[in-house]
Amino acid sequence: MSETELHTQQSSTQALTEPEKIIEVKNLSISFGAQHVLKNLNFHLNKGENLVILGKSGSGKSVTIKCITDLLTPDSGTIEVLGEKIEDLEREELSELRKKIGFLFQSGALYDSMTVKDNLEFPLLRMNKKLKRDEINEKVKKVLDSVGLAHALNKMPAELSGGMRKRIALARTIIVDPVIMLYDEPTTGLDPVTSREISVLINEVQKNYETSSIIITHDMDCAREIADRVLMLKDGEVLAEGTLEELEKNEDQWIKSFFGKN
């Protein structure tokens, strides 16, 4: 076997074994005034993976996922989502790409003036205008069943509890069959039981919808439940990366304190 053939074979083997990168962030920096929130951030999300980003409040976690969806424009760096560079996309192309991304906001961000049904139909009608009424109703019923809130169909968001709002928000996100899920502190403000239910739901979504997810949190129980890989942010920089077990063994004082070992 010649050297070239050997090299080609090695490359193809490597390509087969290396997981597909769904999101790749390179040298991402963003500042708000004099405050540098992200400083040359580098990371990636593999296909089918649950990547948990841990960090204290203000470390730039939420800003990172808002940059990924182009809700915030970074000062420098590149973000590649499903092989497309965000900064190169036209408005229509960006809109198409966003259809493949589900974003669960920290507050749930349900539309106050709409019922649960209208909230769920809203993204569906906008992303797929060819759907028939029966298909829409079926999809709404299916996602509501999957989050266990079929009875809340005609309720207003104000009538729902915090946990129910998060579930409906999750249902609204998965109704359009996203490829990527971005969760911004999905368990914040919830009691431990509801937090665990949300964590279980996140795992179920990944399993049933075959999504790749980035989960922003500082809830260690949630991270333990769902993380395949963990990225630890400190002051806008990656402090450590690895599995949760690897990070728990890390000797860094700051990481130790995050795991409650100090």
Next chain:
Amino acid sequence: MEYIARQIPFPTLYSLPFIGIAFEIEEYPPETENIVMLTKQENAEKESELEEKVADTPGATRIFFSEAGAIAIFTGQTVRSIFSFPFEFREFIKQCYMIGNRSFGLVGVTGAIMGIVLTIQSRPVLADFGAEAMLPQMVAVSLVREIGPVITALICAGKVGSGMGAELGSMKVTEQIEAMEVSATMPMKYLVATRVLAATFMIPLLVIFADTLGLLGSWLGVNIKGDVNIVLFFSHAFASVDFMDLIPSLVKSFLFGAVIGIIGCYKGYTAGKGTESVGIAANSAVVLSSLLIIITDLIAVQVTDILL
């Protein structure tokens, strides 16, 4: 104080006229002696620090121009959104209902009271000149040309403008606008363009309604101290109002509607973070749109005076 002014590089001196810089300088005198003792490099650092402070000074002039610029850009984006396909027709109709139908009562009552008050207060003056018979004409011209559009617009600035500011502000604070954006929906099109257009079309209708009830109120006012037939009253009133009175009034009303819509949406859309911002957005929407209504009225009167 003078010493510090010398420390600032020449181009920065142009920034001095901005209101507020004086306060920044006032804070510096205690450090003046220290600056004299600084090395060249430290001095340069201080200078750049001071330059930054000057640049960051929230001078009234700077705030005025930046706000005016931001509103102009926002207006441009809104106009572009209105004319880009597809138009959010259902949301537009919903907003027309919200702005128009839900303001009918308030505008109607205000219009009727305006008519009554205007009549009662004008009657003695006209009676002094023996021109009491001119009362319907005077009230009609006043209402149609000026009072109807301006008062209706000011009321709607309070009701509709603050509503838009608060609604969009709270949507911004609770990330609903961002949620809309990631749902492949353009918030400028869905939220702003529809509201601005609905306000632009509904305010003139409300003005016509207010004028009508104002005239009815005036007829009631006339009948407090007399007995005038409604047909006679309206025939006298309309005799003095011609088509050229209606055109400027309607044009003004459209402009007032656009002002209310744009300022209400702008204040809500650009609200800061936190619930406090919602209140600020609603309040500043009313204040700014009321001011702009008066300014627009002044300009519109001048322009129509020249043209017609």
